[in-house]
Amino acid sequence: MQICCKCIVLNEFYSHLTVILAAYQYFCRMKLHCTIVILCILLFSCKDKSNQSETAAQNNEEIESLQKQIRLNPDSIGLHLQLINLYDSIGDFKKGYAEIDSLIKKDSGNYAFWFRKGNLAESARDTAVALRSYSVAAKIYPSPESLLSLANLYAEQKNPRALLLVNEVQKLGLGRESDANCNFIAGIYNARIKNKKLALELFDKCIANNYTYMEAYIEKGLVYFDEGNYREALKVFTFSSSVNNLYADSYYYMARCYEMMDIKDSAELRFKQSLTLDKNLKEAHAGLQRIGAE
Secondary structure, three states: OOOOHHHHHHHHHHHHHHHHHHHHHHHHHHOOOOHHHHHHHHHHHHHHHHHHHHHHHHHHHHHHHHHHHHHHOOOOHHHHHHHHHHHHHHOOHHHHHHHHHHHHHHOOOOHHHHHHHHHHHHHOOOHHHHHHHHHHHHHHOOOHHHHHHHHHHHHHOOOOHHHHHHHHHHOOOOOHHHHHHHHHHHHHHHHHOOOHHHHHHHHHHHHHHOOOOHHHHHHHHHHHHHOOOHHHHHHHHHHHHHHOOOOHHHHHHHHHHHHHOOOHHHHHHHHHHHHHHOOOOHHHHHHHHHOOOO
């Protein structure tokens, strides 16, 4: 007999509720004023666990549905890619790799399959597989997307091949958005090799081509941050938050500047702001713990 997922969630809720009521009765007898705080903590904990259980159940249902459809339509590339996207979104990279590899095995000359594997590997922070996948994709079809994806990884590794690929794309004259991407990647390379002046110039060029290129603001601020110029870095991060006030990283790095300047109340505020925008930002939780606010 199958049990409804919502019933499981409700059972968990009532189980927690029983604990809460017992705690309430105990603290009433003890006449302690911290009862409300403890009840709130338990309630929020219950709600969070319920949401997690419901999300996991929904993901499992969607996976089972897609797998069933694939068994009925094994040649449907769209269904396979949907399943890969789902595995990617929930962080099940092992199954994601298995799914994309099954497509590559059938058609190893398909550019899109290799490019998608590169994306998946980046999500998994598997740089070696990402480099190999993008390299194969670029050999099959040297699209600007594959060349820049490859260049970005090389830039992070301080590999000058990044600049060669960026120059190749810039020669195509694809417009301001493409130029912004090229300038950003060249900026990353120069920032990583500590050529700070040129890195700042390139990030400014990127922003000039795309005013809302948030990653460029962050990387520009980090150039100042890494050299210990926290006030200048703070100016950049603060300005970036005015460009996009929903970008969690702006507030996180503002918090880091305040933390380094030992202004703990401001650091705490910004860490918490970043978490309201991205509750999965583990670095912000770590920051709050460092300053004794969590």
